[in-house]
Amino acid sequence: MDRSEAKERIEELREEIEEHNYRYYVLDDPTITDREYDRLLRELEELEEEYPEFRTDISPTQRVGASPADEFESGEHRTPMLSLSNAFEEREITEFRDRVQRKLGTEDELTYIAEPKLDGLAIELIYENGELSEGLTRGDGRTGEVVTRNIKTIRSIPLKLRSDGGEVPSLLEVRGEVYMEKGSFQKMNERRAEEGKDLFANPRNAAAGSLRQLDPSVTAKRPLNAFFYDTGVVEGREFTTQEELLNYFPDIGLRVNPYAEKCQGIKEAKEVYSKLEKKREEIPYEIDGIVIKVNDFNLREELGAKTRSPRWAIAYKFPPERAKTRIKDIEVGVGRTGALTPVAKLEPVEIKGATISRASLHNQDEIDEKDVRIGDTVIIQRAGDVIPEVIKPITEERTGDEEKFQLPDHCPVCGEPVKRPEGDAIHRCVNISCPARIKEAIKHFGSKAAADIEGLGDKLVDKLVEEGLVESIADLYRLDRKEIANLERMGEKSAENLLNALEESKEISFSRLIYALGIRHVGEHLANVLSRNFADFEGLKEAKKEELTSINEIGPEVGDSIVNFLANDSNLKLIEQLDKVGVKYEREAREDEKILDGTRFVFTGQLDDYTRSEAEDLVERLGGRATSSVSSLTDYLVAGENPGSKYEEAQEEGTEIINEEQFKELIQH
């Protein structure tokens, strides 16, 4: 065989193999045996070995997995992967329908698509000119991990889109779910048991663990599969309905779930729910409910989205798995804000593979209302399949030995009296030097979104405070190498790492530092807002409550909290000491050009690309001003979808009215 013959054969084999993959995985209708398939694959491997110049990233041979990586890169989603709002009861589904119809201003029932909600992990694949170029996990919705090489090992995922139906879109981002079948999961665990390896708790964890393998050749051996149900950015084709999308995907080689159904009106969607709930056992993969989506994409656009979820879809979940157990005891924890939280210690039970041994009871009201007592047999569930929750005691099983529980009136850690402000459900230890509060404050300070001090874990903080080495946040920066190395389980090396991390953390942005201080009601977001409105702590300290509350998103409660924090001597001392030990904060490096220079904006209605407050922040960052009502001083009214009464006001005032597009042009963002 000469070179050009080899090239031809290689291409032929690739096509043939992918064709068989398609027939096997998408159509579920294989035409050759596994042995024949393996033979083709082996032949291709040999040829590629012999003629390395014809190797490519999208050859089926790549599916066996490339060499291990050190870590995953992170990649941004061009459009965020939102999550779905959940419903557990039929009533909530009816409310969903009403909401949707109200927002669209129609009385007519819409067409929906109901699909099973797979219990796997969401991914996004990017096909450029039909070739798989990148695979991303959902991550936090905005940024995920690049798992392209692992994705390629999944045989049912096409490396190249099929194109017999005409042109393939030049850019196609598709979204779907990677999962593991229940049977494959079981077999895999049996094998792992034989090999003495740790078992996976459930198929979901197994799928997630497999996809996040640094060594793709490990992923290649895991029985993963995928269904697709959505798109991200698409260029070169327009979809008008979910139905069209679900019909089109298999044509280009993407698997869609066979249980998806078109529903005329919400009632039919509810029927799909009941039907699938009955079928749940016999479906070969785990599903935890159904997803109901508005079919028409134009309507979807009109409905828009909230920050975390679209308004045009809802997840209708099956009842979560419950279990019966006993409350052995109730412990009390003290948080950063001094909140006393009762935690039930449970007789360990397994739900969905995880062994549950504790569950928060939140506060005294919750305990009283549910009448939960120590020694009670209770029903628990994992809310959202994650966080354990006590539903209710089984009173029939009481023996009379159960004890009612009352939160103590003195802090279990420092012994000072506990207060419960009127109208508040939370008991609080108000002693700001309570060791528990100091510990939590320090942990918060060192956390990722705050000063990000690597190596400063919970255990270490506990020890530092207990040993008396650290009494305040500033003390962290006064630790010396010997002190640290002398602690249990800490050596020279760990001490050095910690010191380095501390040193690095001294350079910090103003907003992170504000957040790190742990001012009540001031989280990441508001810390950011504050850092944009004040240059430094000097400015912030001088701010009166009125000045603070005039800032968007800061109301009386938050204003008070900030003023109080900065009026407190020990807090002021902390800020001073941080400065003394060398913590240098700076306003965010990215100083935007002040192109708007005092221009006043008012927003009304809904914008596509920003939330109201994002748009307002943006304006302020660019040196403009965003106000809430139209006056003669207003330069522009930016009108989004469904503008409110401000629209008419602006017309009366003769204020210039612009749409989102024009706004974007104006700010060039």
Added chain:
DNA sequence: TAGCCTCGAGTTCA
């Protein structure tokens, strides 16, 4: 003043 939307805070397990 109600209802919607976000943010903050607290939480569990592997």
Added chain:
DNA sequence: CTCGAGGCTA
């Protein structure tokens, strides 16, 4: 992830 509560809009 969920709950409660603060802030904003209608």
